[in-house]
Amino acid sequence: MNLLDTYLKGDKVIWLVVILLSVISILAVYSSSGALAYRFQGGNTEYYLYKHAFIVVFGLGLMWSFHQIRYKYFSALSQIGLIVSVLLLLLTFFMGANVNNASRWLVIPGINITFQPSDIAKLSLIMYLARVMSRSTDKLQDQRWVSLNIFLPVFGICALVVRSNFSTAAVLFVISLILLFMGRLSFKYLFQMLGIALTGVVFIVLLGKAFPDSMPRLKTWEARIESFAKGKSGDMDSEEQYQVEQAKIAIATGGIVGKGPGNSTQRNFLPQSSSDFIYAIIIEEYGLIGGVIVLFLYLILLFRGIRIVIKCNRTFGALLAMGCTFGLIFQGMINMAVAINLFPVTGQPLPFLSMGGTSIWFASIAVGIILSVSRQDDADMVEEAAIGSEGNSELATD
């Protein structure tokens, strides 16, 4: 245990949850990537297993590295991250890999792994908002300041993302909103943001109608929302409808205990079985019990995240940990909601579980940041206990 204490700092339960999720992920991806392996690797299923295992292990490495960093550095890092994000998003905008008409990927040269700059943007934005909300509490009533330092970054990033990926932009916006709400931004401004967002959506739809070329993804969004609204009464012709049907069949046939590892049949029918719809495959193979366990692992993560916030004595740390936690959980819930057809089809991966690109790495970094906050909380407590604290200090503004 001493060894563990030395090298794995921070909340041990979070470590355990992430490692459990990683194991489940490797199992589920290995099973569901069979169809992909058949298509692109000539039946070599090990290809995806090894590739995914490498990504998972490397992700754990990232998590460990980030949890070693003192979290106050993230404050400064957030500004650099935001600038880098904007540059990368612009780059994607002009030259990203065009997957399904959505240019949202960049390919990392050399290792041939695609990544979404919106992942960096999400993390940077969370760090940045935690920074401004903790630093400048006195200016939070100033309309001009709020517009410049909060509205502009949030809507700027969302605007850059929205053309290629509406759902990510929406998730980004909602997470920002939640973070600002927790950071005590007044309701006046929160409603202002909602208003701007709604206006923006209307504007985008009108623009797409008038100039279809400017918004190539608009048709896809429409189809997805339409097929969601139609439900099972519609015919099976649309791609979305078909995916949803197959996901439902996967869930229904999984039953309480599931078909057993590797026994999924729906993976052959579900086009995105190892990423967008992996939750349906997990329920098919591991049953309702498996589904509940996965959900509870996320809820434990949420619970531990909140616990860290309660213990945390600095606003920046609290908001940072909360933003990262909610960001992950919210995205995960959206993914699950899509898989069980509570939500229209979107392309949000399930953090830690889905295969594909670098989403796992950014989830790992997010948890690394949470652990960094938790580690210093622990250290502070030890310190305070040693000094003989005079009681709870006020929440410092760092």
Next chain:
Amino acid sequence: MDQKNDILWRVYLIGAAMFVFGFAIIGRVAYLQFVQGDYWKARAQELTTRTVDIVAERGNIFSADGNLLATSYPIYDLRVDAAAKSVTKAIFNRDIDSLAYQLSALFGDKSRKQYKQELTIARKRKDGYYLLKRNVTYGQLKKVKRMPIFRMGKYKGGLIEEAKSHRQKPYDLLASRTIGYYVQGQKPVGLEGFYDNILRGKNGKRVMRKISRGNWKPLRSENEIEPRDGYDVVSTIDINIQDVAEAALMKQMVLHKCDYGTAVLMEVATGEIKAIANLMRGSNRDSIYREYENVAVGKASDPGSTFKLLSAMALLEEGVQPTDSISTHGGKITFCNGVPMEDSHPGGYGTITLQRAFEVSSNTAFIGFVQKHFAKGTKKGPEAFIRRIYNTGIHQPLGIEIPGEAKPYIKNTEDKTWSCPTLPMLSLGYEMNITPLQTLAIYNAVANGGVMVKPHFIKRVLDKGQVIKEARPEILNKQICSPQTIEKLRRMMEGVVQSKGGTASSLKGLNYTIAGKTGTAVVADNNKGYKGDGKKIYRASFVGYFPADKPQYSCIVLINNPTEGQYYGNVIAGPVFKEIADKVYSTSLELHKEMDKDSLFAETGLPYMKTTFSAEANAIATKTGVPFKNPNDGLVVMETVSTKNELKMRARVSKEEFVPNVKGMGMKDALYLLENLGLSVDAKGMGKVNSQSITPGTKIEKGRKIVLNFS
């Protein structure tokens, strides 16, 4: 404290919302499983997928001059879903008459009434898979799709098209055995067989899911595995020379009523096979010749006198001079205690030199020379003879690309059946098995200064026009014997043609010189012994190269069992050799200046197109830029109707049981057509058919002789 609490209640609120969200998810899963479970489980039962192969397009085989020798194109089986719901009773009744009429007009196989009746019955039976017509071309399919009812659309009209690939050899008979075929489970034949893995490509896979009765839809927009089309193969065969080789061989075989024959032309320096013709009479002796077997590659037997080249080589290598002489003993000798042998020339040749013995192909002289130098008990012994022969590599297969090469065997002293007469018989080309191609390879080596190259049939392999493999000459033996010996052998072969009384002096006096050797083997008739039933079977051959002073091409012609009285190599095989050599010489040495196309056309009218197959005629007209009109294509025999303004052609109708009109046809086409109908053709003259002895339209009697006068 306040600030922290202020944040915390918000965190709790959001956290609680998340928990609610989480429970909603579990609730939804439970709802799908327990409330809607049965419905979705039932849906699962309906789910069916099947994996279909997407057949990769097989590569083409081209001739050296870029003509297609083998290609694939799709043909279709047409079926009808006669139960298609969108074809209502009203629509069906309204359109069936015109549909039946158009189908009948297009295919001409059934009457309008028949089509109508059959379609109506299929509809009554609700036949979802009624077979309308097999093997429809793409052009016909396009027309069918435009017909009433069917033009309603893919699923609505009920027309089901099933594509399958059809392999076609545009030149049909031409080199067909060398082009070959590949059929799963059968012995591979020819280039198709050997290069199957290159030509075949790799099939793709696609998963289909069932969307309704009989209708399948791809599961994904891309294929699971994309097919990779086969590569194209460019062969060394020159279609024009091949044409001449086959026609000349055919003519000679018909003329002398032979069993089988082969003619192979090879480029000396590279070993490229420019033409390879194999003809064989069908097993029912009805004098129809086709490429049943690749004789040149697969039939190993006693070569006879053509082997004297190697006997002479062994002698020369051991120090014998072409000027050394020996007695022919009046043309009749006995050896090894009473085995007789005589020369074809009664009375022998007196005392002659080795050079002369080769020119006149004296058996007695060769036995005399070989016995003198190599017989058992002499200083060198038979082993030295065998060693000289084996040093060339002739006893080993050439290892050519085409499957089915027969293994050569030349008896040696280790063989249990080796006895005293074996050596003398070996020197005359008996007691061994060698294929015509192997014999040719040795002659080619002599023409090539002693370098033995491997005969090959492939120039290059292409992937969509990009060269991915270029064939290079492969050397089998750097020097089959000393250069001095090669020179002497070449003088001998020149003598065969040039000297007075040489066995091939009939090939003398051309614009170029031929060098070579005749062969007339007496062979066993179906294991009945050399003279079984009192009947001799001869195998006439001529192998050589030209031009003699600067060899460019080597060629072998071998014809088995001429039955019209003549059987010598120079008479039977020589003319075929000459015709091939003439053709090659006139086309490849560029004796003529290029003609001025425009002035040529300005002065003369449009040329008259020789009667031939439509595909050929159209190709010629297209290539020469002559305006033409021909409603037919493929293997429909055409004839020229008018040459005014444009070349107007029409189909020449011939019915199977009647003698067709072959007037105006070239020899190859006419022979092919008539021989296939079972007539026995007697061809006289050169050019195109001027008259035929049986009037067109006469009922065919199998085996009846028809005389064609060419001019």
